[in-house]
Amino acid sequence: MGEILTVRDLTKTFRLSARQQRREGSREKYKTAVDRLSFSVREGEIFGLLGPNGAGKTTTLRMLATLIRPDSGTALVLGHDIVREPDAVRRSIGFLTGELKLEDYFTPNYLYDFFSELHGVPGEVRGARKKMLFERFGIDEFADVKVGNLSTGMKQKASIVISIVHDPSIIIFDEPTNGLDVLTAKVVTDYLISLRRQGKTVILSTHIFSLVEKVCDRAGVVIDGTMAACGTLPELCRGKSLEDAFFDLYTERTGVRV
Amino acid sequence: MKNGIWTIMKKELTRFFTDRRLIFTTILMPGVLIYLLYSLMGSAIAGMYTPEAGVSEALVANLPASIAGRGGEHSLSFVEIEGADAKQYKQEVAEGGRTLLVVFPEDFDERVADYTAGSGSAPNVEIYYNSSNSGSAQAYQNMVNLLSAYENSIANKFDVNAGGGTYDLASARDTSATFFATLLPMLLMIFLFSGCMAVAPESIAGEKERGTITTILVTPIRRHDLAIGKIAALSIVALLSGVSSGLGTILSFPKLMGGADLVDAGVYGPREYSLLLLLILSTVLLIVTAISIISAFAKTVKEAQTYVSPLMVLVVAIGITAMFGAAAESPVLYLIPFYNSVQCMAAIFSFEVVPVNFIIGIAANVVYTGLGVLALSKMFQSERILFSR
Numbered sequence: 001m002g003e004i005l006t007v008r009d010l011t012k013t014f015r016l017s018a019r020q021q022r023r024e025g026s027r028e029k030y031k032t033a034v035d036r037l038s039f040s041v042r043e044g045e046i047f048g049l050l051g052p053n054g055a056g057k058t059t060t061l062r063m064l065a066t067l068i069r070p071d072s073g074t075a076l077v078l079g080h081d082i083v084r085e086p087d088a089v090r091r092s093i094g095f096l097t098g099e100l101k102l103e104d105y106f107t108p109n110y111l112y113d114f115f116s117e118l119h120g121v122p123g124e125v126r127g128a129r130k131k132m133l134f135e136r137f138g139i140d141e142f143a144d145v146k147v148g149n150l151s152t153g154m155k156q157k158a159s160i161v162i163s164i165v166h167d168p169s170i171i172i173f174d175e176p177t178n179g180l181d182v183l184t185a186k187v188v189t190d191y192l193i194s195l196r197r198q199g200k201t202v203i204l205s206t207h208i209f210s211l212v213e214k215v216c217d218r219a220g221v222v223i224d225g226t227m228a229a230c231g232t233l234p235e236l237c238r239g240k241s242l243e244d245a246f247f248d249l250y251t252e253r254t255g256v257r258v
Numbered sequence: 259m260k261n262g263i264w265t266i267m268k269k270e271l272t273r274f275f276t277d278r279r280l281i282f283t284t285i286l287m288p289g290v291l292i293y294l295l296y297s298l299m300g301s302a303i304a305g306m307y308t309p310e311a312g313v314s315e316a317l318v319a320n321l322p323a324s325i326a327g328r329g330g331e332h333s334l335s336f337v338e339i340e341g342a343d344a345k346q347y348k349q350e351v352a353e354g355g356r357t358l359l360v361v362f363p364e365d366f367d368e369r370v371a372d373y374t375a376g377s378g379s380a381p382n383v384e385i386y387y388n389s390s391n392s393g394s395a396q397a398y399q400n401m402v403n404l405l406s407a408y409e410n411s412i413a414n415k416f417d418v419n420a421g422g423g424t425y426d427l428a429s430a431r432d433t434s435a436t437f438f439a440t441l442l443p444m445l446l447m448i449f450l451f452s453g454c455m456a457v458a459p460e461s462i463a464g465e466k467e468r469g470t471i472t473t474i475l476v477t478p479i480r481r482h483d484l485a486i487g488k489i490a491a492l493s494i495v496a497l498l499s500g501v502s503s504g505l506g507t508i509l510s511f512p513k514l515m516g517g518a519d520l521v522d523a524g525v526y527g528p529r530e531y532s533l534l535l536l537l538i539l540s541t542v543l544l545i546v547t548a549i550s551i552i553s554a555f556a557k558t559v560k561e562a563q564t565y566v567s568p569l570m571v572l573v574v575a576i577g578i579t580a581m582f583g584a585a586a587e588s589p590v591l592y593l594i595p596f597y598n599s600v601q602c603m604a605a606i607f608s609f610e611v612v613p614v615n616f617i618i619g620i621a622a623n624v625v626y627t628g629l630g631v632l633a634l635s636k637m638f639q640s641e642r643i644l645f646s647r
Contacts, residue, residue: 067475068645087480090478106273114265115477
């Protein structure tokens with residue numbers, strides 16, 4: 001299996017406002033969220049980005065989704081450069097993160113069609129795909145209920161389906177099971193596995209060890225914006241549980257004993 | 259993706275036209291409210307200037323024979339007072355107990371007859387009244403009219419416009435033109451701006467605030483398609499809102515003018531109305547674009563509305579320039595946004611459209627809108643603008 005996504009020295013620095021500086025107890029005007037991060041993802045695998053909150057996982061995924069531009073470094077998604085060919089990248093990925101919201105006023109049904117149109121999905125393909133996805137996630141029951149009236153789990157299901165209306169070959173999910181009850185979380189986890197079965201490539205960020213152990217072929221551990229370790233699960237764990245291996249790595253990197 | 263613009267427009271229009279509450283507050287209410295408000299104002303103004311029916315009673319000291327019989331035709335009845343304790347009566351007028359106190363000099367008739375203009379001081383009649391009391395003010399006016407009429411009747415050297423002919427040679431067309439050209443440009447600008455204000459901040463800053471615009475931005479839609487789609491859809495809604503306000507105004511004018519047939523929107527023909535429509539369209543596009551850009555800087559709808567208010571004040575101030583007479587002549591002035599619209603409107607309403615200026619005005623609006631669309635597309639690519647918290 002070849003590399004389908006290659007990240008090279010991706011770096012992103014944010015300017016801190018005076019208030020943020022106070023909150024962080026720092027006088028530094030800039031904060032490096034992602035620091036020369038490199039990794040690659042192979043076709044057809046589920047790759048996990050594991051790390052604590054604030055490690056730079058979401059920032060990395062936002063750069064891959066072309067929502068923000070890296071300060072330096074780049075990434076190739078299916079051969080398309082995220083900086084130079086953002087449109088081609090957007091066409092080939094499905095991106096899901098908590099900050100992408102659906103308009104409360106519309107129904108999942110309407111939004112599915114709207115986003116299909118934005119992705120240029122032909123009408124006949126759209127209908128069949130919608131039927132299949134709505135059935136799979138049980139959206140049929142609330143397809144015509146306004147998003148504003150849906151529960152968190154229902155909204156997340158709708159968001160997932162809408163992020164893949166164009167049947168992308170690479171799917172990037174940021175914390176896809178966050179805030180979901182166990183039943184909905186299982187639907188999502190099972191779906192990730194079925195995507196791999198269809199030959200799709202999935203990149204997911206999470207801080208949940210069990211999710212990585214359950215679905216990921218390989219994972220990278222991100223600490224303070226850098227890649228602390230990257231490899232298959234056995235390579236990462238080295239005989240320990242993933243959780244223990246992570247905390248050892250964390251202590252080694254930051255000097256903080258957890 | 260060629261139909262990106264249409265997809266965005268469709269979504270924006272669906273959002274608007276399937277929401278009864280929005281249709282009511284943005285399109286129906288402004289027109290109805292303006293109509294009711296102006297009609298009420300009209301009847302209130304009319305009521306204020308309509309002479310009160312009934313005869314007022316005036317206290318008169320030293321009532322001359324020449325005046326005594328003239329009260330009836332001026333709705334006044336005279337009550338003579340003797341030995342005038344003027345102070346007491348004045349107090350009563352001040353307190354509202356009495357309407358009017360008139361004090362003639364003794365031997366008024368003789369002194370008037372003896373007096374020749376320009377020699378010494380003329381006999382003086384003192385009329386005490388209370389201007390804060392509408393009855394008293396009315397009676398005062400009637401008394402002054404009565405005395406003026408009497409004065410004219412005894413020393414009539416010449417008349418002005420005494421015949422029954424029409425002396426004001428202004429046609430209904432001219433009167434209406436002057437009236438509309440003075441007032442309408444400012445009102446129209448306010449209505450158009452309010453219409454845009456009702457929808458643009460919500461659609462741009464609102465989508466940003468709720469995080470729904472990001473969901474659109476991860477799709478391959480071209481940023482300027484998004485900008486054009488939004489501006490086009492918002493302009494349609496804003497235009498309808500503006501039309502509703504405009505209709506409310508025009509329909510209530512007759513009532514606002516107290517039923518006067520001086521102004522008549524019917525003096526304008528298809529030419530004026532089509533020019534106006536063209537102008538309003540380009541103006542709405544420009545206003546929507548300006549508000550959208552300002553809204554894109556804001557983090558919330560509330561913040562956007564605060565940022566836009568200075569622009570609103572500016573546009574109203576520019577609207578007032580139409581009240582200072584004829585439309586600007588220099589073509590260069592028609593490059594100034596908003597000012598060009600106001601001046602073109604004034605020119606249309608006063609039948610004085612200069613084609614070059616009009617075309618420059620419209621073209622300027624279209625060019626500015628185009629530049630604005632480019633700016634907004636750039637903003638949709640800027641992470642600082644989209645993700646600043």
